Amino acid sequence: MDVLVINADLGPLHRVSLRHAVRMLVRRVAEVHEATPDRLIGVYPVPTVVRLVRYVVTKWRYSAGPAWSRQGVLVRDGRVCAYCGGHASTVDHVLPRSRGGRNLWTNTVAACDGCNQRKGDRTPAEAGMVLRFEPATPSWASLARR
Numbered sequence: 001m002d003v004l005v006i007n008a009d010l011g012p013l014h015r016v017s018l019r020h021a022v023r024m025l026v027r028r029v030a031e032v033h034e035a036t037p038d039r040l041i042g043v044y045p046v047p048t049v050v051r052l053v054r055y056v057v058t059k060w061r062y063s064a065g066p067a068w069s070r071q072g073v074l075v076r077d078g079r080v081c082a083y084c085g086g087h088a089s090t091v092d093h094v095l096p097r098s099r100g101g102r103n104l105w106t107n108t109v110a111a112c113d114g115c116n117q118r119k120g121d122r123t124p125a126e127a128g129m130v131l132r133f134e135p136a137t138p139s140w141a142s143l144a145r146r
Contacts, residue, residue: 004048011058065138
């Protein structure tokens with residue numbers, strides 16, 4: 001279970017594990033903003049959202065998007081295959097890495113194993129496959145919402 005961490009001004013920051021959230025509560029770095037009703041961990045209600053006690057400057061978060069990661073691509077695409085719409089468990093490079101494609105938000109999409117194998121070392125056009133959406137760089141807020 002992940003817990004959303006929000007800044008003192010109620011802006012979303014990131015998600016942490018339940019264990020990490022409880023440690024933040026014990027250290028009094030954060031307080032419970034929303035919790036699961038009638039469930040406790042020690043003296044604390046089980047948090048779903050924690051709010052930082054002090055404001056953290058996040059100007060850097062808005063200057064550039066989040067760094068690329070495989071997990072981030074799967075979260076951005078909602079674990080839905082960009083080719084067939086099925087459950088995605090892998091990341092596919094639109095322009096294959098063997099042809100100079102890089103690990104960029106705009107060059108990677110979530111894909112199911114079957115579509116990833118079918119596309120192989122080709123571009124979607126060469127493989128006769130159509131992308132259901134255009135890959136884009138996500139914002140910090142959109143990743144935090146998921």
